[in-house]
Amino acid sequence: MSSKNRLRRTMMFLSTQRAGSIRDAYIFAPDSIIFDLEDAVAVSEKDSARVALYHVLKYVDYKGIERLVRINGADTPFWKEDIRASVAAGCDGIRIPKCETPYDVEIVEEQVLKAEKEFNRPIGSTLLQIAIETPMGVRNAYELSIASERIFGISIGAGDFMRSMHARRRADGAELYAARAQIVLAARAAGVQCYDTVHTKVKDYEGLEKDTSLIYDMGFDGKSVIHPSQIPVINKVFTPTAQEIEKAQSIINKLSNEAKEGVGVFMVGDDMIDVAMLEGAERIMALAKAAGAYKGE
Amino acid sequence: MQLNHAAIGGTEDSGDVLVEVSPGTGKLELEITSKVLVLYGESIKKSVLETLSRLKVTDAKVVVKDKGAVDQTIRARLVTAIFRAADMKENLPWGDL
Numbered sequence: 001m002s003s004k005n006r007l008r009r010t011m012m013f014l015s016t017q018r019a020g021s022i023r024d025a026y027i028f029a030p031d032s033i034i035f036d037l038e039d040a041v042a043v044s045e046k047d048s049a050r051v052a053l054y055h056v057l058k059y060v061d062y063k064g065i066e067r068l069v070r071i072n073g074a075d076t077p078f079w080k081e082d083i084r085a086s087v088a089a090g091c092d093g094i095r096i097p098k099c100e101t102p103y104d105v106e107i108v109e110e111q112v113l114k115a116e117k118e119f120n121r122p123i124g125s126t127l128l129q130i131a132i133e134t135p136m137g138v139r140n141a142y143e144l145s146i147a148s149e150r151i152f153g154i155s156i157g158a159g160d161f162m163r164s165m166h167a168r169r170r171a172d173g174a175e176l177y178a179a180r181a182q183i184v185l186a187a188r189a190a191g192v193q194c195y196d197t198v199h200t201k202v203k204d205y206e207g208l209e210k211d212t213s214l215i216y217d218m219g220f221d222g223k224s225v226i227h228p229s230q231i232p233v234i235n236k237v238f239t240p241t242a243q244e245i246e247k248a249q250s251i252i253n254k255l256s257n258e259a260k261e262g263v264g265v266f267m268v269g270d271d272m273i274d275v276a277m278l279e280g281a282e283r284i285m286a287l288a289k290a291a292g293a294y295k296g297e
Numbered sequence: 298m299q300l301n302h303a304a305i306g307g308t309e310d311s312g313d314v315l316v317e318v319s320p321g322t323g324k325l326e327l328e329i330t331s332k333v334l335v336l337y338g339e340s341i342k343k344s345v346l347e348t349l350s351r352l353k354v355t356d357a358k359v360v361v362k363d364k365g366a367v368d369q370t371i372r373a374r375l376v377t378a379i380f381r382a383a384d385m386k387e388n389l390p391w392g393d394l
Contacts, residue, residue, distance in 0.1 A: 019370045020312035047386065048306055048377040054391060055369040055376075081387055088391035119392055 003092065004127065004152040004192075006066065007031050007290040009238040011155075011195055012225040013070070015040035016049040022056050025065075028228035032066035037082050038073070038097055046078050050085045057089035068129060070095040074104065080111055086126075087115035093127035093152065098160065100136040105147035112150070127152045133160040138179045141186035153193035155224065156183045159200075171207065173214055184219045193221040202227045212237040239291040240284045248284035251277055298354050298383050306377030307366075314366035318378045321356040325349065331363035344368055348375050351393050357382075 012030035014022050016037055025033050035057075041049040057067060069091050071082035086094060096108050105128065112126050128150040132138055138161070145154050156179055162168070167175040180196065187194035196215040199208040212223055212234050223234050240248070250268045255278050258266050265274045288294035303319035329341055341363060349357070357379075363371070376394060380386075 018310075019307070019314075019366060019373075020310070023367055023369070047380060048374075051306075051377045051380070052370070052373040054394060055373040058394070059369045081389065084389070085391055 003066075007287070008066070008153065008193060008195065008222040009291070010225050010231045010234050011068070011222055012228065012231065013040065013198070016053040016056075017041045017045050019052060022052065023060055026060075026062045028231055030065060030225060030228075030231055031222065032068055033062065034068045034070050034095055034224070035091075036070045037078070038070050046072070050078075050082060054085045054089045057086070057091055066092045068093045068095050070097060070131070071108075073097050074107055079108075083108065083111045084115045084118070087112060087121055088119040090121065091126065093129055093150075095129040095131055095155075097131045097157075098133050098137070099130045099144050100134055101140055102143050102147035105130065105144060105151070109148045109150060124150065126150065130154040131157050132179075132183060133157040134164050135161070137161075138182050141182050142189055145186050145190035145192050151190075151192055153195055153221065154183060154187055155195040156180060156197050157224075158197035161197075171210075173211060180215065180218060180220075188219065194219070196220050196223040198224040198226045199230065200226065202229070205230075205233050208233050209237060235291065238287065239293050240288045242293075244284055245288045245294050247271075248281040248288075251281040252285065255281075298352050298379065300354065300357050300379070300382040301384055302382060304378050304381035306379075306381065307370075307374030309362060309364055312365050312367075312370075314364060314371050314374050315362040316371075316374045316378045317360040318354075318375070318382050319358045320382075321358050323356055325355065326358040327361070328359070329361045329363065331361075331365075333363070333365065337363075340368070341371060344371050345375060348372050348394075349379075352376070352379055352390070354379060 008031045010030040011032040011034055013034045013036050014025055016022055016035050035053050037049055069086040071094055072078035094112060096105060099105060116123050116126060128148055130144050130151060132141060132154060141154060145151060158176055161179060183194050199211050201207060208230055216237050225231055251273055254266060254268060255275060265272060300318060300320045305317045307313050307315045309315050327345060329338060345359060345361060380389060
């Protein structure tokens with residue numbers, strides 16, 4: 001998998017304000033860490049958090065875990081320096097908060113390119129993640145997804161979105177259905193990944209599993225995490241079962257064999273299979289391999 | 298780098314370090330307190346002096362109250378204090394750190 005398409009089942013937010021919490025985060029093994037310079041950092045400590053972030057990115061070995069940075073919004077005095085520090089230290093990508101129009105992406109990309117040149121980073125190496133947190137952002141999800149070649153994925157942040165919508169949280173996720181559907185549609189049309197919002201009730205593992213099952217079935221690639229204890233719950237949902245792996249393997253093998261015989265439709269168990277199901281089967285196998293659930297070729 | 302006034306970086310929380318810097322009297326003065334001073338005092342001193350050298354700070358008083366911070370935290374808190382004392386908020390010299 002390329003760095004744009006790598007496995008991102010769990011993307012864990014970490015406040016860069018607390019020294020103790022950021023240096024050992026790799027032991028929880030999320031697929032990505034999002035170092036937060038935005039909401040989780042008090043205004044008086046923005047400078048301190050940015051310097052701490054620079055030092056952990058530069059000097060701590062995160063054992064191959066992706067290192068992203070949520071910068072402050074372009075309506076603050078902090079975002080340009082956030083980008084300079086993150087790029088200078090070699091972060092893998094920048095998460096842009098509260099995106100509403102392609103212009104929000106363009107101005108960040110311009111600063112990222114400038115920083116890559118200033119600090120001798122490979123041009124184009126810093127990826128971008130779009131965070132959608134408003135009704136306007138949802139409406140423009142596709143345009144945002146194609147606003148830059150650096151974009152690897154888009155995500156929905158429910159906190160601000162719910163406030164904008166005058167909506168209230170429900171256990172079945174009905175209040176977010178329209179937005180989630182738009183995000184996943186836009187991502188698939190644009191050929192980028194998509195990630196769901198955090199589950200804010202940290203100890204509600206049953207609710208988290210239901211929420212994750214819903215977004216997995218909708219086609220999302222992963223979910224944001226606010227506590228390490230949520231990681232195994234989400235990984236479990238995003239890891240194909242032995243049965244799913246076996247079926248996907250059968251589909252791939254049979255399609256390969258039957259194609260040679262000129263057969264387009266056949267049965268695997270009780271299911272009718274045709275070539276349109278190949279992509280889904282290959283995706284299951286790729287997920288199983290990346291998650292370590294399948295060791296074969 | 299010229300320090301204009303006293304400033305602090307960090308906290309006295311466990312795993313962190315509180316660093317206070319202030320304009321010196323023509324030289325570097327360094328004061329370190331730590332529960333692990335016997336074991337790590339030299340290492341902390343080395344990190345502080347290296348960081349001061351990288352930022353070309355030659356005239357300052359530096360007080361370090363270590364609460365079990367790792368090396369990169371000590372360096373980060375010192376850099377924060379120096380930037381604050383020098384009133385540097387933008388176009389920071391990341392490449393020199």
